[in-house]
Amino acid sequence: MNPFSSLQRHLTPAQINIYFSIVCFFSPPVLGSVVSFAFNAGAVWSVLLLAVRRRRFNIDRPMLAMTAAIYAYAAALVLASIVNGTLAADLRLFLPLIPLLFFPVSYSTWSITDKVTLARIAVLASAAACFGALASAIVQYYWIGSLRAEGGAGNPIVFAEVTCLAAMICLAGALSGIERRWMPLAFAALAGFAAIVYSGSRMIWVALLLSGFALLMINRRRLGAVRLTRLIVIAAAACLVVAAIGFPIIMDRTDFLFSDWDALATKGDHSTALGLRVAMWEIGLGAFREMPIFGHGIAASRALMKQGFHDQFGLNISFGHFHNGFLTALVQAGLLGALALAAIFVVAAWNAARVLRLSTDPVERFGATMIMITVITYLIGGLSGILIGHDILDATLMVFLISGTYLACGRTVLPVREETSSSIAAVSRQP
Secondary structure, three states, rough: HHHHHHHHHHHHHHHHHHHHHHHHHHHHHOOOOOOHHHHHHHHHHHHHHHOOOOOOOOOOOOHHHHHHHHHHHHHHHHHHHHHOOOHHHHHHHHHHHHHOHHHHHHHHHHHOOOHHHHHHHHHHHHHHHHHHHHHHHHHOOOOOOOOOOOOOOOOHHHHHHHHHHHHHHHHHHHHHHOOOOOHHHHHHHHHHHHHHHHHOOHHHHHHHHHHHHHHHHHHHHHOOOOOOOOHHHHHHHHHHHHHOOOOHHHHHHHHHHHHHHHHHEEEEEEEEOOHHHHHHHHHHHHHHHHHHOOOOOOOHHHHHHHHHHHHHHHHOOOOOOOOOOOHHHHHHHHEEEHHHHHHHHHHHHHHHHHHHHHHOHHHHHHHHHHHHHHHHHHHHHHOOOOOOOOOOHHHHHHHHHHHHHHHOOOOOOOOOOHHHHHHHHHHHHHH
8 A cells, every 4th residue: 555645544634633632632731832832833724724725714603703702802902002002012912812813713624523523532632631740740749849830831820720621621521421431531630630739729729629510510410419419429539539648738838828818918018929919919900090991002011010019019020910811901901901801701601501501412512511611710710810821821722712612512514625525426426
């Protein structure tokens, strides 16, 4: 057999999408920025395929609503720069918006993948990611001596957030019946939980609990009262085991929180982790009051923060964001930007809620569950960290929103060549 023909058979558009999906779901906790490179490279390739008409835009109402919300957020940031007269200087800072703008392009290309296949890839690749996340966390914590595991993300908060998504997808796959081998998925989720504990990211611990509760509520009818109660007991016991393993880490992070709180409340010390966040929120709210409608522009955050720390708290320090996703949007793009940013998550949650209310198809409900988990995790994580503006988080957000929207309420389309071949075959069969 000709090796090139064999390679061509294994590199069909659908097969390439399968390999691409595996990389996108596996890499965030383990390989970090690989997900950003893969997603953006895939999106650029999709643009080329659309340009040469090898793909067609898959246009449906949920996708259009999501695209409108995302593009409105980008437009609000551009408008803020125009109003502040900094458009030319801010152009390079708009580059992180590119993954978000690829949403309709990547959605159209992902739509050639069979839905059941994509759902199983998401579950199994996420399970592998959870085991990889735990392995990297153990190596970093015990062998390297890191105080907080960072995985492949290079940041403990980002690592915990993407691992939380992977762990919840494992549980969603087991509860929805997408993958019948539920025991390995349960162990994978436990591995993910343990990795999140090693990260020491307290807000993601909260997101994990809320996502788990939402997952149980979504599947309560399918499980029934008896099975649901039994599952809650098992889940509680598993969480206790994970908590016991990570007890020293949990106690250390809790002690740090109360120590920072005491220093802030009694001494007004803003040099601690909690104190710095409170200071940033005060500076951000003050900056928002100065320019409430259009904001200061995307480049102003660091300068405003540096000046605020110096003038208000006597500290010579600065950050690139205000450790609250919506506050950062308020400062950079005003109310217009914050409302547009909120609309992204509101539209996503609305699409998911509609499917969960009306559909009984397990794949569609799994896609809607994926969206809900993503919304909860990002919103909770964004309360004290980054919501949008980090390469790994942005690419992962797009991967989960695109896949979830397609699985929940999208339609599958054939590549142009395959569609043409099917039409020719159908015509040739006619008498």
